[in-house]
Amino acid sequence: MNRLTNTIRPYAWGSTTAIPELLGTAPTGEPQAELWMGAHPGAPSRIDRGQGPVALDAVIDADPAAELGEAAVKRFGPRLPFLLKVLAAGAPLSVQVHPDLAQAKAGFADEEARGIPIDDPARNYKDANHKPEMLVALSPFDGLCGFRRPADAADLIDGLGVGALAPYADILRAHPEDKALREVLAAVLSAEPEATAATVTAASEAAARLAATDSPYAADYAAYAKAAHSFPGDRGIIAAMLLNYVRLQPGEALYLGAGVPHAYLDGLGVEIMANSDNVLRCGLTPKHIDVPELLRIVRFESGDPGVLRPEAGSDGEELYAAPIDEFRLSRYVLAPDATARALDPRTPQILLCTAGRAELRADDGDTLTLERGESAYVPAGERTTLTGEGTVFRATVAA
CATH class of the missing domain: 2.60.120.10 (Jelly Rolls)
Incomplete structure (x- = not known):
């Protein structure tokens, strides 16, 4: 057994205080978003077995069967198949979705065949693996997870009183679930950003007002208004309103499978995932959004967020x-x-x-x-x- 020395990733959305508080260190004043524990080549942990610090991925590569066990190597290959993190969100992460294993393999092979550089900002598939993940809250933790029922999303949107959003609510009520959710998400993400900025601003301002009322969606509106503060005018705010808002209490968890749109908004948690970087984004981000590929990957089905509690x-x-x-x-x-x-x-x-x-x-x-x-x-x-x-x-x- 070996103590791990781990890397902190300073993404812009990270909290400036949560990880330092956990570690008992002084804040630097800069965002500290994720503490990585594992053998991911992007930031592998380090261990010392008497000859100085060595990256964990190098240790495993030297003798996978001894480190992982022959059964794990046979099932998952000669690498640690998961990455553990402490995630500290001080601002919203992008609304995103991950492919299943078959989609990841096909997407990665296609982009490789087309010669798209692995570091190209427009590339969707960094590897050929899927990225299911789970987050367990260490503090009260706000997030978005999966689609609302279309009728529920229509009621929430209508409650904002923004006329330009009325066609979306009409679509959500008029069509079967899959078609309604697909059509609205496609319309929101395909609209010209400049043309929708005023609508997004009006919706965000209405959400901020309604957060202080007795609306049944007051907590939801508060979450969307907070996201809008970080991403003013971003059309992803409207896309986010199609998703379930959930607040986890410490010890509660979310499991996020392939095709499920989600976003972390605020809080500290332990996150575990399969060893992959494949992310398709659909809002709350300045990064590339590949709308056709996103619509192919997303599972357009509503459901409860499915808050998990541990089984003793x-x-x-x-x-x-x-x-x-x-x-x-x-x-x-x-x-x-x-x-x-x-x-x-x-x-x-x-x-x-x-x-x-x-x-x-x-x-x-x-x-x-x-x-x-x-x-x-x-x-x-x-x-x-x-x-x-x-x-x-x-x-x-x-x-």
């Missing part, structure tokens, strides 16, 4: 169940007088302490103490127990 097991592990094999996320809430928790050694794992203190003990007696914000990597096959007083998240793969 007999061994004290609380599992956030997800229909994916590349990652498995759980947590332990440790009490000082509790029996040591034995961790399943069959798979590689990353352990992150988010509150209090945790102690890892290997079979040979070696120990490693994790303070709040610290993390460790445990290779497959290493038997480890967990004790302490605090909260520890365990990221691994399905055994």
